[in-house]
Amino acid sequence: MKKLFSILLSGMLCGTLVFGFAACKQKVPDPVTETYTVYAPDGAPALALANLLHENPVSRTSAAPDLSIAFKTTIVQASAIASQVGYEKESENADFCILPVNAASKALGTGERYKFLGTVTNGNMYLISDNEGEYTTENLSNLVGRKVGVVQLANVPGLTFQAVLKRADLAYQKVGLNDPAAADKVNLVPFADASTISKGGNCDCYLCPEPAVSGKMKAGMKLVGDLQELYGGGYPQAVAVVKNSVPSAVIEKFVAALQGVETYLKTAEPSEVVSALEPAYNGFTPTLNANNLTADVIARCSVRFSPAKDCKDKVNAFLAELIAIDASSASTVSDEFYYQAN
Numbered sequence: 001m002k003k004l005f006s007i008l009l010s011g012m013l014c015g016t017l018v019f020g021f022a023a024c025k026q027k028v029p030d031p032v033t034e035t036y037t038v039y040a041p042d043g044a045p046a047l048a049l050a051n052l053l054h055e056n057p058v059s060r061t062s063a064a065p066d067l068s069i070a071f072k073t074t075i076v077q078a079s080a081i082a083s084q085v086g087y088e089k090e091s092e093n094a095d096f097c098i099l100p101v102n103a104a105s106k107a108l109g110t111g112e113r114y115k116f117l118g119t120v121t122n123g124n125m126y127l128i129s130d131n132e133g134e135y136t137t138e139n140l141s142n143l144v145g146r147k148v149g150v151v152q153l154a155n156v157p158g159l160t161f162q163a164v165l166k167r168a169d170l171a172y173q174k175v176g177l178n179d180p181a182a183a184d185k186v187n188l189v190p191f192a193d194a195s196t197i198s199k200g201g202n203c204d205c206y207l208c209p210e211p212a213v214s215g216k217m218k219a220g221m222k223l224v225g226d227l228q229e230l231y232g233g234g235y236p237q238a239v240a241v242v243k244n245s246v247p248s249a250v251i252e253k254f255v256a257a258l259q260g261v262e263t264y265l266k267t268a269e270p271s272e273v274v275s276a277l278e279p280a281y282n283g284f285t286p287t288l289n290a291n292n293l294t295a296d297v298i299a300r301c302s303v304r305f306s307p308a309k310d311c312k313d314k315v316n317a318f319l320a321e322l323i324a325i326d327a328s329s330a331s332t333v334s335d336e337f338y339y340q341a342n
Helices: 002-027 044-055 101-108 156-167 212-218 227-231 248-259 261-267 270-280 295-300 308-325
Strands: 034-041 069-076 096-100 114-121 125-129 147-151 172-174 186-191 205-209 222-226 238-243 303-307
Touching: 034 044, 034 248, 044 069, 044 096, 044 114, 044 238, 044 248, 044 261, 044 270, 044 303, 069 248, 069 270, 096 101, 096 114, 101 114, 101 156, 101 238, 101 308, 114 248, 114 308, 125 156, 125 212, 125 227, 147 156, 156 186, 156 205, 156 227, 156 308, 205 212, 205 222, 212 222, 212 295, 222 227, 238 248, 248 261, 248 303, 261 303, 270 295, 303 308
Parallel strands: 034 069, 034 096, 147 186, 147 205, 172 186
Antiparallel strands: 096 238, 114 238, 114 303, 125 205, 125 222
8 A cells, every 4th residue: 555655646746747847838938039120222231231140140030149139131222222211101111221321311311210320331432444543632633634434423422522523623524425525624424333334435434333343353444543532531321220119229239230340341251241141132133242242342342330429420521512512412410310329
């Protein structure tokens, strides 16, 4: 009887322990993951997200390593980026977005919907030519009488180049590719992109972005000028913004990834960078790929993060320059637009 009682008691205790463990296990809730959307345009601005995607590879589709915050990252064609913050239904808009500084100023500059986190790219435009000499701030006047083909003349790259000419007190005009060049002005020829630029063209030199610059150099053209240096050490090209509803703890994680991107891009192999970005592309061939992304291209894309508190004055001054050239190209922004960390 004692033996039978011991067996029964043992069974009851084991059952109680198993039930107890199961009950305890059921009391532990599944981790709650908040997902935040991140959008960037194709090209140099996409490189700003390389560290985010490298550090949190699962963030493309699921949770970040701490299982509490997920960043769903998408890279779209440059022409589609403005729409990611312009939907009528606010829930459809990006939580975080990388976009040109002038587009950000026009769409979001009041600060009512989004805040400016900082600049992420600082210019990737260079002068190339068949046989011209090097252009610097000391001899920029040598462009007078010449034709300069400018990719995106009406947007930030072209407007920045016009600002440089204006600072140097050089007269300029816009002309067609086959129009005669004025001898007393810099003659600017608009190009939609770099695809039609080639050695032996109708212009004396061309202002092009990376990675097109490296491609043209491989085809026999040479680098003869650096718009970033001509402007004075870079200019605020692409910026990061965040929706006002995003919690500060999430913003801190995102900003930390942006702060680390310059170091990451300097130390990572280009193939690693391509692999990190590739899954985020939204169904089209990336501008930056295994065939053209090199360490030199990455360096010439000028990717580094400057927080709002450090670049506010520079951004305001740059926007004022753009507005002076073309009043419709940008807008003055309010102080409320700039993010203030807690």
